[in-house]
Amino acid sequence: xxxxxxxxxxxxxxxxxxxVKDAKKALEGVDLEKEDFQKAVDFGVFTEAEPGTVxxxxxxxxxxxxxVTLIFIWGIFWVTYWSGTMMYGLxxxxxxxxLSYHIFITITTLIIMGIVYQKWVLxxxxxxxxxxNKFIPEHTKRKVEKDWYEYKV
Numbered sequence: 001x002x003x004x005x006x007x008x009x010x011x012x013x014x015x016x017x018x019x020v021k022d023a024k025k026a027l028e029g030v031d032l033e034k035e036d037f038q039k040a041v042d043f044g045v046f047t048e049a050e051p052g053t054v055x056x057x058x059x060x061x062x063x064x065x066x067x068v069t070l071i072f073i074w075g076i077f078w079v080t081y082w083s084g085t086m087m088y089g090l091x092x093x094x095x096x097x098x099l100s101y102h103i104f105i106t107i108t109t110l111i112i113m114g115i116v117y118q119k120w121v122l123x124x125x126x127x128x129x130x131x132x133n134k135f136i137p138e139h140t141k142r143k144v145e146k147d148w149y150e151y152k153v
Contacts, residue, residue, distance in 0.1 A: 068120050075113040082106040 009026060012018040086102035 065120075068116060071116050072113060075109050075116075078109045079106055079113075082109065 009018065009023055013020060013023045082102050082105045086099055086106065089099050089102065
């Protein structure tokens, strides 16, 4: 019963029906023992989930921040600059060392943008998938009979 009230309270806060101050005031007298907390953590960590269960699906809150947007604009500018100068150098017969430097800087900038995307933009989404057989097993005991036809060309 208490879990239902807590979930309802959190849901109402998420929808904006209840402000955070009122929710904190409602939860002031609630105590959580260390053993109860450890039991909850152990239940969440060691209980095997059903296949297809979404464990956590939240959009990263910093994905729309100005710093992330600035990093992507910076990255697009430098990738365009270094790849453009590399193409110019290819057409004008530049040295291989200079061209390899340009492609190195382009790839490094793309890697930085990929790290920022994975860390701060990509939502944390874990779908449980259990290991399955990688082959089709024989369904009959006799090797002569099979559950499918073998077509010979």
